[in-house]
Amino acid sequence: MVTINNITGVILAGGRSTRFGSNKALAMVHGKPLIQNIADQMTSMFADCLLVTNLPQEYAFLGLAMTGDLYREKGPLAGIHAALQHMSTARAFIVACDMPNISPELIRYLCSINEQDYDAVIPWLQKGQEPLFGVYHKKSAPIIETCLQQNDCQIIRALAALHVRRVSEEEIMPITGGLACFKNINRPEDL
Numbered sequence: 001m002v003t004i005n006n007i008t009g010v011i012l013a014g015g016r017s018t019r020f021g022s023n024k025a026l027a028m029v030h031g032k033p034l035i036q037n038i039a040d041q042m043t044s045m046f047a048d049c050l051l052v053t054n055l056p057q058e059y060a061f062l063g064l065a066m067t068g069d070l071y072r073e074k075g076p077l078a079g080i081h082a083a084l085q086h087m088s089t090a091r092a093f094i095v096a097c098d099m100p101n102i103s104p105e106l107i108r109y110l111c112s113i114n115e116q117d118y119d120a121v122i123p124w125l126q127k128g129q130e131p132l133f134g135v136y137h138k139k140s141a142p143i144i145e146t147c148l149q150q151n152d153c154q155i156i157r158a159l160a161a162l163h164v165r166r167v168s169e170e171e172i173m174p175i176t177g178g179l180a181c182f183k184n185i186n187r188p189e190d191l
Contacts, residue, residue, distance in 0.1 A: 009046030012079040096132040103181035124166035
């Protein structure tokens with residue numbers, strides 16, 4: 001399979017895992033930590049990968065380049081911002097560390113959408129958007145930073161200020177055959 005060279009693959013590992021009870025990124029799935037499964041898929045697709053975490057010592061075993069949040073305690077929006085500031089490519093595919101069923105086919109499709117036209121490319125399902133499984137352009141960084149500076153840390157609010165390509169459920173279903181790729185792990189029973 002062809003490696004994606006012009007987009008950085010980014011994994012966000014900054015959550016507190018309060019509902020899970022321990023660091024869910026390190027929970028074992030198929031004999032490996034959850035985050036290892038995601039990292040393996042991301043490194044097989046992207047030439048450049050980046051892990052955004054404020055606990056680099058916990059993830060050193062992955063061997064990935066890492067950066068931390070520039071705005072601490074501001075949630076996943078701060079992680080997206082940190083990635084956009086740190087990466088060398090114009091775009092990043094962002095995924096949360098708690099999504100065990102990511103779809104390489106859908107990732108490639110999202111990454112293929114014309115970068116010149118949009119600040120972000122986000123799956124927009126009938127139940128709502130999936131901002132932690134999308135493509136973000138570096139040009140979205142100033143708007144995201146303004147949100148963080150104003151302590152307005154909801155990703156949906158930042159997306160409202162960006163030019164977003166909304167990828168519909170109707171577009172996604174023929175690629176994935178379902179929506180399992182968006183399932184995330186919040187509690188131990190979700191595993």
